[in-house]
Structure formats: structure tokens, C-alpha cells
Amino acid sequence: MQYLSTRGQTQPHSFSEAVEAGLAPDGGLFLPESFPDIRSHLNDWQSLTYPQLAAEFFQLFAPDISSEEWHSLTAQAYSKFDSPDVAPLRQLDEKTYVLELFHGPTLAFKDFALQLLGLLYKRLATQSGKTLAVLGATSGDTGSAAIHGCLGQDGINIFILYPNGRVAPLQERQMACTDASNVFAIPIPGTFDDAQALVKETFGDPAFTAAHNLSAVNSINIARVLAQCVYYIWATLRLPENLRDQVEFVVPTGNFGNVLAGFLAHQMGMPAKRFRVATNQNDILHRFFTNGEYRQGDVFPSFAPSMDIQAASNFERFLYLLLNKDSTRVRELIAQMKSGTPVTLPEPRGIFRASRLDDAGIAATIADVWQQYGYIADPHTACGFTDMAPDAISIVLATAHPAKFPEVVQQATGVDPTHPTLEALKLLPLRTHPLPATVDSIKTFIAEHS
Numbered sequence: 404m405q406y407l408s409t410r411g412q413t414q415p416h417s418f419s420e421a422v423e424a425g426l427a428p429d430g431g432l433f434l435p436e437s438f439p440d441i442r443s444h445l446n447d448w449q450s451l452t453y454p455q456l457a458a459e460f461f462q463l464f465a466p467d468i469s470s471e472e473w474h475s476l477t478a479q480a481y482s483k484f485d486s487p488d489v490a491p492l493r494q495l496d497e498k499t500y501v502l503e504l505f506h507g508p509t510l511a512f513k514d515f516a517l518q519l520l521g522l523l524y525k526r527l528a529t530q531s532g533k534t535l536a537v538l539g540a541t542s543g544d545t546g547s548a549a550i551h552g553c554l555g556q557d558g559i560n561i562f563i564l565y566p567n568g569r570v571a572p573l574q575e576r577q578m579a580c581t582d583a584s585n586v587f588a589i590p591i592p593g594t595f596d597d598a599q600a601l602v603k604e605t606f607g608d609p610a611f612t613a614a615h616n617l618s619a620v621n622s623i624n625i626a627r628v629l630a631q632c633v634y635y636i637w638a639t640l641r642l643p644e645n646l647r648d649q650v651e652f653v654v655p656t657g658n659f660g661n662v663l664a665g666f667l668a669h670q671m672g673m674p675a676k677r678f679r680v681a682t683n684q685n686d687i688l689h690r691f692f693t694n695g696e697y698r699q700g701d702v703f704p705s706f707a708p709s710m711d712i713q714a715a716s717n718f719e720r721f722l723y724l725l726l727n728k729d730s731t732r733v734r735e736l737i738a739q740m741k742s743g744t745p746v747t748l749p750e751p752r753g754i755f756r757a758s759r760l761d762d763a764g765i766a767a768t769i770a771d772v773w774q775q776y777g778y779i780a781d782p783h784t785a786c787g788f789t790d791m792a793p794d795a796i797s798i799v800l801a802t803a804h805p806a807k808f809p810e811v812v813q814q815a816t817g818v819d820p821t822h823p824t825l826e827a828l829k830l831l832p833l834r835t836h837p838l839p840a841t842v843d844s845i846k847t848f849i850a851e852h853s
């Protein structure tokens with residue numbers, strides 16, 4: 404299995420090479436050259452535990468790592484989750500389910516990929532004897548999950564950029580209160596999109612990337628997206644066979660990585676009826692899947708800060724597949740988007756639809772879900788509980804624990820959501836490394852701390 408760049412100007416990479424690089428040298432994103440058909444595996448996979456399923460799945464994509472090693476990696480990666488199911492599927496009523504993805508160490512769905520990616524980085528550092536500089540941008544959840552995947556690991560330094568004042572206070576504490584000497588939480592002025600652009604620009608310097616063994620930890624990294632495919636398959640296998648093709652997966656989305664993972668699983672043969680892209684008021688993806696126009700605007704802070712994004716990285720992978728792997732056309736369209744010119748595509752919808760909630764809608768929906776089901780949704784998950792499909796079974800992905808966003812949840816439900824790991828954080832000192840939003844200052848900082 405080889406991995407190709409969406410921009411078509413990078414040599415094919417093996418799985419381990421693609422993971423190490425993160426972003427392809429031509430600025431594109433890696434995708435497997437073809438997708439395996441998983442339909443013949445589904446029966447056998449039904450009785451597996453979550454870590455076993457993840458190991459079997461990854462073997463299809465990374466034969467350069469042995470089956471035994473995959474089982475050991477996934478057993479370790481999911482050992483810190485506080486639910487025996489790892490990703491419990493809860494039924495709220497006849498047609499509505501919640502897939503809880505917040506039982507990992509940082510209480511967000513990002514742990515599914517980043518606990519595993521941290522171990523893959525450790526393996527890489529051990530085998531190569533190199534020290535890796537892991538670089539990422541976050542609007543809140545990726546940063547803490549990435550940091551907790553790499554915390555205290557020899558051979559890894561991790562640098563996370565985030566928009567100053569625009570992540571939730573507890574998200575910032577998760578990043579900046581670890582006291583680990585290999586962790587650098589870096590607030591910058593601007594938005595998440597600015598932080599993500601700085602990350603990509605840093606990777607644009609091949610000499611620097613090579614000198615510091617830089618790897619991208621965002622869902623730019625193909626290992627992230629593949630790890631997220633697994634929980635869609637897991638959820639599907641929890642349902643009776645006759646219902647599986649009736650499912651609309653409802654996915655709160657900012658950077659398009661989560662819903663893309665579901666789409667890829669479907670491309671591999673996982674049954675599903677549809678995917679709903681659930682956005683907050685930063686609704687570029689909602690507009691795209693409604694009228695076909697991809698037009699970037701300003702980012703406005705919302706109650707769901709992890710989704711405060713207007714330049715969704717993984718959209719490039721989707722474009723590549725939508726355009727039948729025409730990487731020349733992908734390069735043209737990405738350049739057009741970067742220049743601020745809107746892009747219009749015919750019939751983008753296919754198996755997708757979209758919904759949108761502004762802050763008032765998020766607060767009202769948290770209150771409704773609480774009243775209707777006695778269930779507390781965090782503000783990101785709440786974006787999914789609108790516009791429910793009359794013709795489908797909905798599986799809403801619960802992407803974060805409500806205790807990460809106590810103010811809005813408390814106001815909407817009257818319940819103060821807490822979690823012991825977050826309570827402990829409130830007492831610790833913050834250690835951040837503020838930098839100007841320039842690529843030179845980021846590079847200098849990495850060079851000094853690698």
C-alpha cells in the first residue's frame with residue numbers, strides 16, 4: 404500500500420513515511436493509492452473489542468508494521484479510555500443514537516487518533532534514533548490530545564500553536580498545565596486558520612523540515628484520519644445488520660477531518676445512508692454542501708470554539724476524490740481558494756447534507772436535548788441535534804465532554820458539568836510560550852527547543 408499526495412508532485416510514500424512527514428513535501432495531503440474493500444471483513448470484525456478492530460483495520464493500510472505490533476499498539480492506545488467499550492453507542496430513542504467519543508484522556512474525539520499517533524511517533528523515534536519535532540495548530544481539542552499523546556516521550560518535542568483567547572479556558576489548561584519539558588503550548592495572535600497557515604508555511608521549507616525532523620500532527624496526517632475511520636465501523640457493527648444502511652452519521656465539523664473519516668470508511672464498503680456535516684456559525688462547509696460554493700469568510704468566536712474554522716484542511720482530500728484524483732485540478736482550485744476567490748463545484752452533495760447552528764441555537768439545543776432525553780450535550784455535539792433526518796436512523800457523534808465547556812452547559816441545563824481531570828487542572832499554573840504570528844518566530848523557537 405502506497406500513499407499519494409493530493410497535489411501529485413510527491414513520490415509515493417509507505418505508511419510509516421507518510422506518517423513521519425505528516426504533510427506531503429508538495430504541500431498536499433497523503434491518501435492511500437486505493438481503498439480496500441472491507442465488506443468481507445465486517446462479519447469477523449463484529450465480535451472484536453475496539454483495540455482489536457483498530458489493529459485489524461490498520462493492517463490493511465500499513466503492512467510495514469506486523470499484526471502483532473499493531474495489536475500491541477492499539478491495546479496500549481485505548482488503555483487509558485474510561486469506558487470498556489472505548490466508544491460507547493447510546494440509544495436515546497427509537498431513531499436516535501449518540502456515539503460517545505469523549506472517554507479518552509483529554510475528553511474529546513481527538514484522543515482516538517492522537518493516543519495512537521503518539522505511539523507511532525515513539526516507535527519512529529526509537530527506530531531511527533532521531534528526535535522529532537511534532538508541530539500542530541489547534542482551535543482547542545487537537546492540541547491537548549496531541550500533547551497528551553506525546554507527553555514525556557523521549558525523542559519527541561511537541562509544539563502546538565493556538566489562537567490566543569479563542570480556545571476555551573479548560574482546553575488551554577489541558578495544553579499548558581502539563582509541566583512536561585517536551586511540551587510547548589504557543590498562543591499566537593489571530594484565528595485558528597492563521598495558526599494552521601503558519602504550520603503549513605513552516606512545512607513549506609524542506610531544509611528546515613528535514614533538519615528538525617518535523618512532523619504534522621493535525622488531521623493533515625493520514626494516520627489521524629484512518630484512526631478515526633475505526634469508530635464509524637465500530638458504531639455500524641453495534642447495530643443489527645438490516646439497519647446499517649439506514650444510518651445518517653451526524654458529525655460536528657470544523658476542519659473536515661472527522662466527517663472525511665466516515666466518508667472514507669463508506670468508500671471502503673461500510674454501509675451508511677448519509678453523512679450530515681453539522682457546523683456552528685462558521686459555516687463555510689454548510690454553505691458548500693447546500694449551494695456548492697466554497698467561499699472563505701471571517702472566523703467568529705462561538706460557543707463551540709473547536710469548530711471556529713473557515714479553511715478546512717481535509718477539504719483538499721475530499722476535492723481530490725470528488726475530482727477523480729485529478730491533482731492538476733486540485734492544485735488550481737487550492738490556489739484559487741488561497742487567493743480568496745470562491746470556488747463553485749457542480750453537484751458536491753452526493754451522500755452529504757449539512758446543518759448549521761449559531762450560538763443561540765446551540766444554547767437552545769443543549770436545553771432541548773437535556774429536557775427531551777436527560778442527556779447533556781457539549782456545544783459541539785449540540786450542533787448535531789438539529790434538523791434530524793425523518794428518513795434515517797441518526798448516529799450523532801458526541802465529540803467532546805460537556806465539562807470542557809461548563810458555562811454554556813450550566814446556563815442551558817442548570818447542571819454544572821464536572822470531570823475530575825479538569826477539576827485538578829484548575830489548581831495548576833499555566834506555562835505558555837506566546838509568539839508573534841510569523842513563520843520566522845515559529846522556526847526560531849522550534850530550532851531553539853528541538
Ligand SMILES: N[C@@H](CCOP(=O)(O)O)C(=O)O
Binds near residue numbers: 541543620622657658
Ligand atoms: N478542531 C480542531 C482543529 C484542528 O483539527 P485537526 O483535526 O485537523 O487537528 C481542534 O480542536 O484543534
